[in-house]
Amino acid sequence: MTGASGTEPxxxxxxxxxxxxxxxxxxxxxxxxxxxxxxxxxxxxxxVAPFVAAAATTGRRIIYLRFGQHPPLVSGTDxxxxxxxDALGGFEAFTSQVWRLIEEHGRGAFxxxxxxxxLLDAWATDTMxxxxxxxxxxxxxxxxxxxxxxxxxxxxxxxxxDRIRETTQVLVDVHRAGDDxxxxxxxxxxxxxPTMFLxxxxxxxxxxxxxxSSDATRLQAAIEQHQVHxxxxxxxxxxxxxxxxxxxxxxxxxxxxxxICDRVLQVLVSRDPRMxxxxxxxxxxxxxxxxxxxxxxxxxxxGKAAGMLIARSILLNCDPSLWQQCLEPHDSSYLGSxxxxxxxxxxxxxxxxxxxxxxxxxxxxxxxxxxxxxxxxFPAEYRAELERLLDHYGxxxxxxxxxxxxxxxxxxxxxxxxxSVFLVNQGPPEQRLGALEDAIRQVYASTMxxxxxxxxxxxGLDQREEPMALLLQRVNGRFHxxxxxxxAAGVGVSRNTFVWDRDMDPAAGMVRLVMGLGxxxxxxxxxxxxxxxxxxxxxxxxxxxxxxxxxFSQHLVDVLDTAGAGLITLPLSRLGEAAADLPLDRLGExxxxxxxxxxxxxxxxxxxxxxxxPLIRQGAFVSRVRSLLATLEAAYQHPVDVEFTVHLSDxxxxxxxxxxxxxxxxxxxxxxxxxPDPLPASQLxxxxxxxxxxxxxxxxIDRIIRVNAEHYAQLTQPARYQVASLVGELVxxxxxGQRIMLIGPGRWGTSSPELGVPVRFADIAGIAAxxxxxxxSGEMVPDLSYGSHFFQDLVETGIAYVALFPQxxxxxxxxERLLQFASDIRQLPEHSDLLAPGVVEVYELESQPxxxxxxxxxxxxxxxxxxxxxxx
Numbered sequence: 001m002t003g004a005s006g007t008e009p010x011x012x013x014x015x016x017x018x019x020x021x022x023x024x025x026x027x028x029x030x031x032x033x034x035x036x037x038x039x040x041x042x043x044x045x046x047x048v049a050p051f052v053a054a055a056a057t058t059g060r061r062i063i064y065l066r067f068g069q070h071p072p073l074v075s076g077t078d079x080x081x082x083x084x085x086d087a088l089g090g091f092e093a094f095t096s097q098v099w100r101l102i103e104e105h106g107r108g109a110f111x112x113x114x115x116x117x118x119l120l121d122a123w124a125t126d127t128m129x130x131x132x133x134x135x136x137x138x139x140x141x142x143x144x145x146x147x148x149x150x151x152x153x154x155x156x157x158x159x160x161x162d163r164i165r166e167t168t169q170v171l172v173d174v175h176r177a178g179d180d181x182x183x184x185x186x187x188x189x190x191x192x193x194p195t196m197f198l199x200x201x202x203x204x205x206x207x208x209x210x211x212x213s214s215d216a217t218r219l220q221a222a223i224e225q226h227q228v229h230x231x232x233x234x235x236x237x238x239x240x241x242x243x244x245x246x247x248x249x250x251x252x253x254x255x256x257x258x259x260i261c262d263r264v265l266q267v268l269v270s271r272d273p274r275m276x277x278x279x280x281x282x283x284x285x286x287x288x289x290x291x292x293x294x295x296x297x298x299x300x301x302x303g304k305a306a307g308m309l310i311a312r313s314i315l316l317n318c319d320p321s322l323w324q325q326c327l328e329p330h331d332s333s334y335l336g337s338x339x340x341x342x343x344x345x346x347x348x349x350x351x352x353x354x355x356x357x358x359x360x361x362x363x364x365x366x367x368x369x370x371x372x373x374x375x376x377x378f379p380a381e382y383r384a385e386l387e388r389l390l391d392h393y394g395x396x397x398x399x400x401x402x403x404x405x406x407x408x409x410x411x412x413x414x415x416x417x418x419x420s421v422f423l424v425n426q427g428p429p430e431q432r433l434g435a436l437e438d439a440i441r442q443v444y445a446s447t448m449x450x451x452x453x454x455x456x457x458x459x460g461l462d463q464r465e466e467p468m469a470l471l472l473q474r475v476n477g478r479f480h481x482x483x484x485x486x487x488a489a490g491v492g493v494s495r496n497t498f499v500w501d502r503d504m505d506p507a508a509g510m511v512r513l514v515m516g517l518g519x520x521x522x523x524x525x526x527x528x529x530x531x532x533x534x535x536x537x538x539x540x541x542x543x544x545x546x547x548x549x550x551x552f553s554q555h556l557v558d559v560l561d562t563a564g565a566g567l568i569t570l571p572l573s574r575l576g577e578a579a580a581d582l583p584l585d586r587l588g589e590x591x592x593x594x595x596x597x598x599x600x601x602x603x604x605x606x607x608x609x610x611x612x613x614p615l616i617r618q619g620a621f622v623s624r625v626r627s628l629l630a631t632l633e634a635a636y637q638h639p640v641d642v643e644f645t646v647h648l649s650d651x652x653x654x655x656x657x658x659x660x661x662x663x664x665x666x667x668x669x670x671x672x673x674x675x676p677d678p679l680p681a682s683q684l685x686x687x688x689x690x691x692x693x694x695x696x697x698x699x700x701i702d703r704i705i706r707v708n709a710e711h712y713a714q715l716t717q718p719a720r721y722q723v724a725s726l727v728g729e730l731v732x733x734x735x736x737g738q739r740i741m742l743i744g745p746g747r748w749g750t751s752s753p754e755l756g757v758p759v760r761f762a763d764i765a766g767i768a769a770x771x772x773x774x775x776x777s778g779e780m781v782p783d784l785s786y787g788s789h790f791f792q793d794l795v796e797t798g799i800a801y802v803a804l805f806p807q808x809x810x811x812x813x814x815x816e817r818l819l820q821f822a823s824d825i826r827q828l829p830e831h832s833d834l835l836a837p838g839v840v841e842v843y844e845l846e847s848q849p850x851x852x853x854x855x856x857x858x859x860x861x862x863x864x865x866x867x868x869x870x871x872x
Contacts, residue, residue: 034148
């Protein structure tokens with residue numbers, strides 16, 4: 001700490017309550033944080049009492065922060081406020097509560113704190129105890145307070161002790177050897193005397209320096225003899241895992257092993273009761289010790305890492321004969337959640353975090369905080385561990401993935417809300433380390449993206465702790481010259497609520513499959529298509545003929561260009577020219593007509609179409625994916641959503657690398673839809689056979705916001721973004737509880753305005769239903785991207801999805817009838833430099849709401865004016 005020099009005025013001096021101790025320390029100063037390192041809490045308590053009494057006589061406000069498991073240090077009185085704090089909520093919640101308390105009491109308050117070492121029982125790592133002190137101590141100093149703390153030095157690592165010493169103004173050791181108790185100041189900021197830092201014996205209220213070196217030596221020898229059998233100065237975290245490793249795995253000790261495993265699970269894997277129950281059943285001592293060996297730092301590994309590890313253990317435990325052969329060993333490492341907080345504290349970002357956590361700063365403070373994170377530096381001890389991690393991976397590509405505490409849990413998928421970053425991991429070690437640090441900063445900064453913050457707020461998570469751990473994975477795949485990619489990748493869901501044929505069983509599950517990196521399986525693919533496969537009828541497609549099947553197949557492939565470009569997208573034809581060893585014959589079919597034309601024109605041939613029919617016909621792929629999904633759903637007792645890569649082996653058939661597993665977001669088993677039979681022809685807005693997602697739908701619609709396709713098609717790209725902004729504003733300004741349906745051309749939420757309306761999902765998350773309409777002869781076509789991040793967003797927020805193809809014989813659509821259904825109609829925008837009125841139409845229906853109904857069994861969907869109720 002630093003401060004002004006010179007002689008302090010008398011009003012800046014504070015008494016310890018013991019004149020003899022005041023003489024040793026030259027008194028206390030306003031702003032002092034005083035840390036007592038003790039072996040017995042009574043040695044702290046005996047100094048607290050006179051300090052509190054002296055402060056009370058001067059009329060000081062005294063706040064006692066009560067969080068320890070030991071008996072109270074003081075009792076509440078008129079000028080002593082006892083504030084009980086719960087550390088079990090985690091570092092951020094506890095530190096934030098203390099921060100707000102200090103803000104509330106402002107300048108000049110005095111503080112007494114329980115023993116900091118008791119926080120270890122809640123946090124399991126003294127790294128965070130040190131970070132708590134590094135956050136709170138400077139804030140107390142700024143507000144002219146005096147605060148007292150205690151800790152047991154034998155329970156903390158040297159790194160933490162050093163950081164506390166560096167941060168505090170006064171540090172005092174209390175040594176005890178039997179009845180011989182001596183006080184030795186270690187640090188007294190900006191004060192000094194010839195004997196200040198010697199041990200001092202208390203004699204009749206005086207503290208007498210031990211000036212005889214013989215006495216000092218004997219005292220030190222007695223202290224060391226007393227401590228000879230104590231634990232070395234290791235982090236509490238390390239001692240916890242040492243205890244786990246040393247606990248026998250024998251029936252006689254089963255209770256002890258269960259207890260230590262449970263303690264580890266609660267500080268390493270999850271706080272969520274349902275995830276903890278799965279972890280207790282499927283992660284044992286060996287698995288936990290393996291996680292520790294691959295962990296950088298300490299703290300939670302986060303939801304994404306926990307889900308992946310639990311799912312792998314479920315498969316290997318439930319059917320080892322299959323999955324020991326077909327499930328590839330994972331090669332993952334983890335950056336613990338404590339590293340995230342240490343990074344924030346190390347870069348002085350905690351005050352900004354506190355401003356951002358306030359309601360008024362929740363969104364406005366985020367951009368500056370994001371910039372601060374991107375400019376931050378890593379503590380030296382973590383940089384060294386990251387270097388060793390890169391040594392392990394060599395020059396294989398790495399995927400740096402978010403794995404926050406709340407991510408991929410029951411009810412909160414956070415699908416696509418936080419960043420994942422591919423690293424080609426090429427070049428000299430210092431270049432690769434720099435790229436890894438940049439990737440980690442990018443993922444950390446994504447916690448401050450507006451999309452993530454709005455998602456958290458909408459789900460009531462904005463005030464809950466959300467530390468960001470990271471999952472670092474060797475990218476599964478092979479080198480094809482300069483390009484690196486897996487043979488195939490996919491998303492699988494164990495419950496298929498987008499069945500397009502009434503013979504299909506939703507319980508059989510579904511897969512979205514692509515060649516190359518799985519980015520094209522989890523995101524809406526602009527201008528391209530993943531293979532959507534119902535696992536009970538894998539060869540059936542929602543297409544009318546082979547030409548349509550080829551047209552709506554995957555034409556672009558995401559790969560890693562290890563020559564420097566990183567993640568890129570290549571046309572399949574170009575990739576095939578550059579990499580002759582691609583397994584195209586096992587993933588696709590030759591388009592004979594296109595191949596013939598290519599030969600005539602002197603172009604490369606044959607032309608391949610990625611239909612994945614050879615993989616399906618081979619048989620093992622479908623049976624193994626069905627087994628994987630069914631096994632995980634049974635263990636989770638809930639539908640699941642997994643991400644995986646596929647390795648095509650000549651000897652073993654397809655093998656899998658499971659990279660993610662989470663509970664599947666579903667709209668629930670709502671009641672079957674009630675639709676009039678026959679549908680009232682003149683009262684029908686639209687009807688469809690299939691092409692909806694989310695299960696049964698029974699909704700009342702009070703307002704429709706429609707983007708007029710004819711007008712929208714004439715707009716420039718900037719004007720289309722203005723339309724998206726206008727739609728978002730209309731949704732945000734709608735009365736609470738109003739059920740809104742959006743209707744628009746092509747794809748809502750697209751990043752390519754030529755394909756639809758480029759709204760942000762955060763702007764439309766309050767709607768009830770989303771309708772995409774194929775317009776302009778197929779140029780703006782809906783994307784039924786079931787299993788994608790977009791779908792997760794829809795289902796988690798309870799939004800029904802419908803795709804309309806008016807040219808299809810199974811679809812009826814009468815937008816002109818909105819004029820007769822609505823009680824009020826607005827043509828927007830009314831005034832705009834870019835847009836003419838009528839691009840956006842708003843139809844008020846509250847006087848006569850429409851019904852949106854869908855039945856997943858019959859695959860019937862309709863939106864209509866409900867008939868009048870029949871009198872009883």
